[in-house]
Amino acid sequence: MTEISRDDLAARFATRAVHAGKIADPLAGAVMTPIYQTSTYVQDGLGRHKGYEYARTRNPTREALERNVAALEGGRHGFAFASGLAAVDGVLKLLAAGDHVVSGDNVYGGTHRQMTLIWSRMGLEFSFVDASDTRNVAAAVTAKTKMIYAETPTNPMMRLCDLAAAGEVARKAGALFVVDNTFATPYFQRPLELGADIVLHSTTKYLNGHSDMVGGMLVTNSGALAERLGFIQNASGAVPGPFDCWLAVRGTKTLALRMRQHDANARRIAEWLTKHPKVERVYYPGLPSHPQHELACRQMKGFGGMISVELGSLERAKRLAERTRIFALAESLGGVESLIGHPASMTHASVPAEMRRAMGLTDSLVRLSVGIEDVDDLIADLEQALAAA
Numbered sequence: 001m002t003e004i005s006r007d008d009l010a011a012r013f014a015t016r017a018v019h020a021g022k023i024a025d026p027l028a029g030a031v032m033t034p035i036y037q038t039s040t041y042v043q044d045g046l047g048r049h050k051g052y053e054y055a056r057t058r059n060p061t062r063e064a065l066e067r068n069v070a071a072l073e074g075g076r077h078g079f080a081f082a083s084g085l086a087a088v089d090g091v092l093k094l095l096a097a098g099d100h101v102v103s104g105d106n107v108y109g110g111t112h113r114q115m116t117l118i119w120s121r122m123g124l125e126f127s128f129v130d131a132s133d134t135r136n137v138a139a140a141v142t143a144k145t146k147m148i149y150a151e152t153p154t155n156p157m158m159r160l161c162d163l164a165a166a167g168e169v170a171r172k173a174g175a176l177f178v179v180d181n182t183f184a185t186p187y188f189q190r191p192l193e194l195g196a197d198i199v200l201h202s203t204t205k206y207l208n209g210h211s212d213m214v215g216g217m218l219v220t221n222s223g224a225l226a227e228r229l230g231f232i233q234n235a236s237g238a239v240p241g242p243f244d245c246w247l248a249v250r251g252t253k254t255l256a257l258r259m260r261q262h263d264a265n266a267r268r269i270a271e272w273l274t275k276h277p278k279v280e281r282v283y284y285p286g287l288p289s290h291p292q293h294e295l296a297c298r299q300m301k302g303f304g305g306m307i308s309v310e311l312g313s314l315e316r317a318k319r320l321a322e323r324t325r326i327f328a329l330a331e332s333l334g335g336v337e338s339l340i341g342h343p344a345s346m347t348h349a350s351v352p353a354e355m356r357r358a359m360g361l362t363d364s365l366v367r368l369s370v371g372i373e374d375v376d377d378l379i380a381d382l383e384q385a386l387a388a389a
């Protein structure tokens, strides 16, 4: 558990990204956070040490990452986990058997799988609702509801949840409001400022940004929640190693620059796709045709790099996904390089077919993670692949 300084919270975003949470290196004055590749720390005497006893509990490189991401989200306490799903696991451990959770139905496939196949067995109850309409969230609340869990924009349908309104429902219900902010990142959206109690990240994606580690993160402003999350992080033990923390904290330094480019490229590509004769529908919150574009403009400062495309037939989707040359066919998202994926058979294969259909996730849907390459090269790549489709 790490608290961040007032100075870190006072600086503007890009400055925080580079500097917040840095640790002073008394030995050599290293400007960059050192990798404390150690499992334990020498103690001066019985009960006398520098605050570091064992690396599952505390590690300076991990703390630098925790403070940095907390500062970016405008929160006071950050907790790093070994993966995004370990962070989901950590946050759900705030609950007890018999508690009820209202979750968006279009959450990350692995989150849905963990909730339904692991936590349901342990006595948690879940209602999955289309959280793009806050009335569905409110209607699912029961006397046992202890948590509302949302993602916005969702993966891959790019539906939005009105964070201020859903936060209000949570407050009235006396439930925690948890928001997975992986897609938007704190550069474009800060859920804590809109009423969330806890923000969750897969740092694997945009925060690290270079597709070279797997990690997760929880951030909160509440000292009481921080106490409990710190206990869970240490007691359950799903912590990331110092090298992965170092990669992630190196990644966040360029978050502002990268997100601006992801957003600029994706806006151009989304507009171009809407005019392509082989494309039936484009899902991108930055398009005026997106049914929640007005909400996107209100609660986000930009729209990010994720686009989903409806091609009308599985055959066409398959040909597009297999013929791009710059867009690599791969799971994951949020790296500097462009990726293309087929949610129904890849990232969302663990979601039951009838649930996929109900949310509009067809077999002919393709998802793009638009990277920071030259946008004209990316458009030319999609053009040649669509010509073959």
Ligand SMILES: *Cc1c(COP(=O)(O)O)cnc(C)c1O
Residues within 6 Å of the ligand: 083, 084, 085, 086, 108, 110, 111, 151, 155, 180, 182, 183, 201, 202, 203, 204, 205, 214, 215, 216
């Ligand atoms: C990838 C992802 C996760 C899971 O994170 P891992 O690091 O893969 O465990 C959770 N939520 C969203 C939105 C994701 O994209």
